[in-house]
Amino acid sequence: xxxxxxxxLIQAWGFMPTLDGMYFRHAxxxxxxxxxxSQPDIIQFIxxxxxxxxxxxxxxxxxxxxx
Numbered sequence: 001x002x003x004x005x006x007x008x009l010i011q012a013w014g015f016m017p018t019l020d021g022m023y024f025r026h027a028x029x030x031x032x033x034x035x036x037x038s039q040p041d042i043i044q045f046i047x048x049x050x051x052x053x054x055x056x057x058x059x060x061x062x063x064x065x066x067x
Contacts, residue, residue: 001059006040009062 007023015023021037027045031052034044043055 001063003037003040006059007037010035 010023015025017023023035025033027033032046045052
């Protein structure tokens with residue numbers, strides 16, 4: 001899946017873009033989720049301004065062409 005398709009999915013999930021290729025979304029329990037074009041397979045979780053943990057996205061789950 002190319003980056004443009006990944007960006008479209010991220011936005012469909014409620015992430016809001018910034019001018020520098022970053023996308024953010026507020027998550028439960030006080031987390032801020034961050035996705036970037038430069039690391040399109042990772043969502044970073046930030047709490048109280050500090051990195052907390054990462055989530056690796058398995059894009060094959062969303063790739064209709066692979067089905």
